[in-house]
Amino acid sequence: MQFAKRNLDILNKVFLENKYSDIEGSISEIIKEMIKEQEAKIITPINDKMYFNLLIFYSLQLFRTKKMISAAQQKIEKLTLVRGDVEIELDNCQKETFLKCMLYIMSFQFALKIEKECFSIKIHKNHTKINYITSDSPAIYHNDGAIAAMPLSPRLFVNFSLNKNTNAIPPTRIQFEIVDIYDPEKIKITNRLVHEFSNNFLFAKKNVDLKLNL
Numbered sequence: 001m002q003f004a005k006r007n008l009d010i011l012n013k014v015f016l017e018n019k020y021s022d023i024e025g026s027i028s029e030i031i032k033e034m035i036k037e038q039e040a041k042i043i044t045p046i047n048d049k050m051y052f053n054l055l056i057f058y059s060l061q062l063f064r065t066k067k068m069i070s071a072a073q074q075k076i077e078k079l080t081l082v083r084g085d086v087e088i089e090l091d092n093c094q095k096e097t098f099l100k101c102m103l104y105i106m107s108f109q110f111a112l113k114i115e116k117e118c119f120s121i122k123i124h125k126n127h128t129k130i131n132y133i134t135s136d137s138p139a140i141y142h143n144d145g146a147i148a149a150m151p152l153s154p155r156l157f158v159n160f161s162l163n164k165n166t167n168a169i170p171p172t173r174i175q176f177e178i179v180d181i182y183d184p185e186k187i188k189i190t191n192r193l194v195h196e197f198s199n200n201f202l203f204a205k206k207n208v209d210l211k212l213n214l
Contacts, residue, residue, distance in 0.1 A: 031057055035153050038123055038178070045176050046121065054158065055111040055118075058150055062139035063107035064100075066199050072099045114148060120161035120175040123152075128184040131205045132157050133191045135198030142197075149193075154205045157190055188212055 031054065037044040046054070062068065079090040079098055090098065126132055131154035140149045148160040181187060192212045195202060204210045 031152065035156055038125065039153070039155050046123075051121070051174070052111070052115065055114050055160075056108065058139050058148060058158075058160075059107040059111040059114070060104075061137075061150065062141060062148075063103040063110065065137040065139070067137060068103055069096065069099055072103060114160060114162060117162040118148075118160050118174060119163050120177070122159040122161070122177045122179050124157040124159065124179045124181050124190070126155045126157070126187055127180060127182050128187050129208075130184045130187045130191075131155070131209045132187065133194055133202055133204045133209050135194055135203065136201040137197055137199040138194070140193060140197045142193075151190075151194060154209075 031050075034046060034050045034054065073095070076095075076099065079095045081088045081090060132151040134151045138150045140147070142149075146162050148162060149158060151157050188211075191209065195212060202210060
């Protein structure tokens with residue numbers, strides 16, 4: 001029992017933290033480059049490398065949230081470690097560690113799934129005095145799974161449109177569009193969505209960005 005617990009603790013404290021750190025470190029550089037290009041006045045289409053790294057970044061953010069862990073815990077009520085004739089039921093702490101590892105793997109599977117379903121990417125470029133906010137759960141997945149979105153910076157918000165029709169033929173070329181936003185009310189609507197999907201914390205560049213009343 002102690003051996004199993006010790007190994008699960010190692011997975012949680014060392015493996016997962018290192019993996020998230022390594023991947024997010026490498027991806028963040030690509031995301032920073034993309035943000036710099038998209039915030040410029042000249043429109044630059046996203047290349048394949050940026051596109052897939054953006055999908056991975058989104059999926060990692062989505063699957064590491066407390067909401068996703070709670071949903072997995074509700075669906076999987078009990079986990080049992082079987083070794084020969086010995087069966088050991090994992091306690092809540094061990095179960096949570098196992099589920100985190102499972103969700104880590106599933107995040108990459110989900111990124112591949114979105115890649116097949118995505119037919120349109122819209123990057124909303126904010127030209128107002130109000131900034132996009134973000135949260136401790138920035139990845140948004142709504143409208144029955146037809147929309148995947150997240151804030152990238154105070155000036156940028158990305159939206160992936162997904163085709164849930166499994167019989168549909170995947171597009172040979174994904175539509176890429178820059179949407180210039182000059183209406184502050186539209187920024188507030190998006191920020192309210194970010195707030196709705198948040199867990200405990202919101203992050204804003206200025207206090208005025210947190211005023212979500214329309």
